Amino acid sequence: MAEAEIARGLEGVVFTETELSFIDGQNGRLYYLGYPIQELAEHSSFEEVSYLLLHKRLPTADELAVFKEKLVKNRSIAVEKVASFADYPRTAHPMASLRTAISELGLFDPTEEDTSFESLYEKSVSLISKFATVTAAIKRLREGHMPIEPDPELSHAANFYYMLNGKRPSPEQEKLLDVALILHAEHGMNASTFTALAVHSTASDIYSSIVAAVGALKGPRHGGANEQVMKMVQEIGKPEAARGWVQGKLANKERIMGMGHRVYKALDPRAVILKKYAEIVAKAHGKSTEYEILTIVEEEAGKVLNPRGIYPNVDFYSGVVYSDLGIPTEFFTPVFAVARISGWTAHILEYARMDNRLLRPKAKFVGELDRKYVPIDQR
Structure with a gap:
C-alpha cells in the first residue's frame, strides 16, 4: 500500500x-x-x-x-x-x-x-x-x-x-x-x-x-477561548500595564488569548463588528478600562503578530460585550x-x-505486530 x-x-x-x-x-x-x-x-x-x-x-x-x-x-x-x-x-x-x-x-x-x-x-x-x-x-x-x-x-x-x-x-x-x-x-x-x-x-x-x-x-481551544480573554484582561489589571505584559508574553513565546485563528489569516470580520459595539459599550456603560486594555493589547501584539497573519478573532472583544450585558465570565x-x-x-x-454517510476516518498504524502474549505471573 x-x-x-x-x-x-x-x-x-x-x-x-x-x-x-x-x-x-x-x-x-x-x-x-x-x-x-x-x-x-x-x-x-x-x-x-x-x-x-x-x-x-x-x-x-x-x-x-x-x-x-x-x-x-x-x-x-x-x-x-x-x-x-x-x-x-x-x-x-x-x-x-x-x-x-x-x-x-x-x-x-x-x-x-x-x-x-x-x-x-x-x-x-x-x-x-x-x-x-x-x-x-x-x-x-x-x-x-x-x-x-x-x-x-x-x-x-x-x-x-x-x-x-x-x-x-x-x-x-x-x-x-x-x-x-x-x-x-x-x-x-x-x-x-x-x-x-x-x-x-x-x-x-x-x-x-x-x-x-x-x-x-x-x-x-474552541468556545472556551472567550473566557480566557477576560481572564487575560483581569490579569493585566490596568491599561498602563498592558504593553509590558504583552511584551513579556511575546518574549516568552506565550500565546495572546483571542489572537489568531485556524482559518483567518486576516482580521476576523466578526471581531471588527464586535469591536465597534464594544466601543459603544465602553463609552455608554463604563467598561472603558477593559476596552482600553484590549485595544492596547491588540496594538502592541499586532506589531509582532500581524505580519505573521495573526489578528484578533471573534473572542477578543466579545467578553467586554457580554460583561456589559450582565453575563458572568463563566457563562x-x-x-x-x-x-x-x-x-x-x-x-x-x-x-x-444528503446521504448522511457514516464518518469513518482511518488512522495510520505505527505499533508492533505479532507480539507474544506473556502470562501475568511471568511479567
Whole structure:
C-alpha cells in the first residue's frame, strides 16, 4: 500500500459539501448562505438568521412571523425539568450543566428516536428556542435565584436577556445581544459542528449530536477561548500595564488569548463588528478600562503578530460585550452555544438531506505486530 499522508488535525480534509457558510480566511470575509455577515449583523435578527440557516433562504414577512411564533411556543420547559437543574453542583462549569440539561431534554422527549427529516426540523426549532431558556435557568439557579418564565412579547435576544437578568433590556442592549448571537450562529466545519455531524452520521438522535457538540465547544481551544480573554484582561489589571505584559508574553513565546485563528489569516470580520459595539459599550456603560486594555493589547501584539497573519478573532472583544450585558465570565461559552445551536442544527439538517454517510476516518498504524502474549505471573 502507498504511504498514507496524515492530515494533522484533519487540516485540509474535505468530507462533504455545504451551502451554509463560506469563510474567506485570506481576506477576512464571512458569509451565511452568501450574505455578508456585516449586512446580517446590521439589518437582520437572530430569528431571521436562524430561519435562513435552517431553510437556506431568507423568509418573507409572513414566514418570519410564523417562525418567530414557533420559537416562542417552544421556549418554556416543564417545571419538573427546571427543578432538576437546581440539583446540579454550583462548582461545575456551566457548560457541563448545559450539556447535562440538554441530555435531559432528550431523555423526556417521546420523539427522541424519530430521525425523520420532519422530526429533526421540529426538534431543531425547539432546541434553538430552549437553549436560551436552559442557559438562563442554570445561571439564575447558580446565583441562588428562581428561573424566570419566558416573556412571549419579547424577541429571542430580549427574552434571553430578561431571563438572565430579571429585567427587560434597553433597545441598545437588545441590539447588542442580537448582534452577538448572529455573529456566533454559524462558522463552517469547526470542531463542534464536525462533532455533531460525526454523531449524527451514526443515525443517532439529534440530542446526542448536540450534547456532543456542547462537549466540544466547552474546550478552551474552541468556545472556551472567550473566557480566557477576560481572564487575560483581569490579569493585566490596568491599561498602563498592558504593553509590558504583552511584551513579556511575546518574549516568552506565550500565546495572546483571542489572537489568531485556524482559518483567518486576516482580521476576523466578526471581531471588527464586535469591536465597534464594544466601543459603544465602553463609552455608554463604563467598561472603558477593559476596552482600553484590549485595544492596547491588540496594538502592541499586532506589531509582532500581524505580519505573521495573526489578528484578533471573534473572542477578543466579545467578553467586554457580554460583561456589559450582565453575563458572568463563566457563562460566555454557554451564550456562544445559545447562538451556535442554529448552526449545529442547520448542518445536521443539511447532512440529513444528503446521504448522511457514516464518518469513518482511518488512522495510520505505527505499533508492533505479532507480539507474544506473556502470562501475568511471568511479567
